[in-house]
Amino acid sequence: MKRFVPLLVVSALVLLFLVMMLSDRNPNEIDSVLIGRPAPEFSLVSLKEGAPALTTADLKTGAPVLVNFFASWCVPCRAEHENLMALAGGYRVPVIGIAYKNDPDKARGFLTELGNPFSKTGLDLDGRVGIDWGVSGVPETFLIDGDGVIRYRHWGPIVGDSLTERLLPQLKALQ
């Protein structure tokens, strides 16, 4: 039955492609290796002048926290901003904003213009903290549990279905 081998191989491959295409996955999205691990140590100056530095200790509040990497030059960040405001407001989750490779004045201007959803902010000017967290681009949002352990990473902007179908269920599970 050797002559059926090519047909079987082809059928298997087509099936594999079909499954992978229908699975609604994004091949650019890479699973974070940090899931289930404590958030990497960091200490960043705040965007608000005179405010204390943002450190890892700020994540261990006993309740879930979101950490959002953003930048004023990033268009998708604008798109998700409204949802961040809703998360901080209606859903009462503290959101911590880290300005990634962003001029501090421009980052402040961005928050003045669109509103500030962040309870605390940090400035990652050279992107070192972003590297520690495995950020591949902005925006990226991490869900941290009360003990400072990363539970979920949201790749790309929190817009449309991705808020209600991906981020919120993860958040509910923690709460």
Next chain:
Amino acid sequence: MAGEIGHFSLILALAFALIGACVPHVGARRGDVRLMVLADRAVLAQFLMAVTAFAALTYAFVTSDFSVINVAANSHSLKPMLYKISGVWGNHEGSLLFWVLILTLFGALVSWRGKNLPLRFRSRVLAVQSLLVVGFLCFILFTSNPFFRLDPAPLEGNGLNPLLQDPGLAFHPPMLYLGYVGLSIAFSFAVAALLEGEVTPLWARWVRPWALLAWVFLTGGIALGSWWAYYELGWGGWWFWDPVENASFMPWLAATALLHSAIVVEKRDALKSWTILLAIIAFSFSLLGTFLVRSGVITSVHAFATDPARGIFILGFLGLVIGGSMALYAWRAPKLSPGGLFGIVSRESGLVLNNILLSTFAAVVLVGTLYPLFVEAAGAGQITVGPPFFEFAAMVLMSPLVVALGLGPLLAWKRGKLSRATQIAFPALVVALVAGTVLVWKTAGGYVMTAFGFGLALWLIASVLLEIAGRIKLWQAPKQALSGLAKITRAQWGMSLAHAGLGVMLLGITISEAFTSEQLLVMTPGDTATIAGYDFKFDGVAPVAGPNYTAVRGFFEVSESGAVLTTLMPEDRVYTNPPMNTTEAVIYPLVSGDLYAVVGEAAGAGRWSVRLYFKPLISGLWLGALMMMIGGLFSLSDRRLRIGMPTGKRSINNPATAKRKKWVVL
């Protein structure tokens, strides 16, 4: 207006393709000559319609008609003319139209050059080809129409991705497509042969020039792409085992195997069902390549903007074409009777070994490319398969191939003697071993692989030269050698040139990989860096304005022991539309290797980060590819291989096959 003409032509082409795909089969079944002849007309009509549609889209691009969505999304009025034209195939919709254009072009060529093919067989081939055209035209018309309008029309277009605005890349896709699509002819020939239930040496002789032509284009396309990566991306590399690079490499491997196995079919009437399978596989790999680029299943630097509907459509088409032909194969292959026999030590066996190694390598590349998908589908997380895997496989599988490649042409057809062949090749072996050993000794360990590759390359080149020397009896009768040289056929020259080309390429790869000098520096104007004996003096930077970009141009005065060679002027460009940053590496080729400079970001205080390389013998890579292409063309120009040759007595010397041949009777 042009847009509508183009759109309409595509619809007409689809109608012609549908006729061409069905009617000739009916004709072949009923033995109705008029219906069979229709295949030729339909193919010609498809070609004319495709040319019209393509010309209409080109016109829209050249005149910057932004009311056509495709033009607005991919062109810009300030773009240089060359890139306005190359923009036609630099996007998903246009590239598909280009694909159809070539598909119909090849159909028309078969119709034109294949007048001596038996009518019944030719009409089957053209009908299969028309069926492929139907599939692609439906894909264009239903999911990716390049002629849709935009109302109101924008004043300015979005521009073409600046990385693609490069002469190397203007010609890389057309070359590659000519190769990919050229394999469709081998595919159509294979399917037609399966439908007719018979493969003869004559079949191999017909299909080989087409496969060879496709192979030449594929070789050129891959080499151009690699050349583009080498100087445009500014990473200093030329091959990254990226999924889409692999997708172009797999058809090449299969086509190379096909070229060689077709010889065995022609000479010995053996390996028939394997050759048919290879012809199908080679084109299937081409289709797989288009699928991978457009479906978004795999991440790659080459991916077009993806759309799930398109992915599903092309997957369905892929499944139908490849699955259908494989099913046909499973059904009909037992009808293909095995033919002539040959000894274990013979040129044929050498070609079989070539096929085993090439197809194993193609399979390994396929598995490596899709492995991340398997793993993810199995729910075991995400992984990537990197160059070490492919490089290891290449080393393990291609080294024996190169060794065999040196010996194969020295073996006699049907029944050879290894001892005789080794006798001829012995000096080549000695040369290779000595050269390799010297290199090991000189660099004192650590370079075993380099020595090995170096030895292999020299082995191949030397044995090609010795084969020619043996052919003209240089040692036995040196006086008549020159006249012997004239007697060598073009096909033989072609083979020698292509094989030597592989040797030259291997030499380039080995030496440049092992001995590249590289420095990453931060330089202040006036600084001098020395790389591999060349002094690079940094003379600062200056701003430059191009037609659609602004750039920072760095100046490096290169001198060798005080004598100034050249000034290298690499650029760091910022394109305005779309905004994007590209590095334009600058390369100064010397006989001994390439000087290569890249200027990067400003490092503050008037300092600039720069990368300087000396890459010895890297041009061997492109030279080798060029030799392979020229070899292919030489072989193609051989009279014996030209299509449309009268059947000749050699090929019908077996009365048993001649009687079974339906088309001879016809």
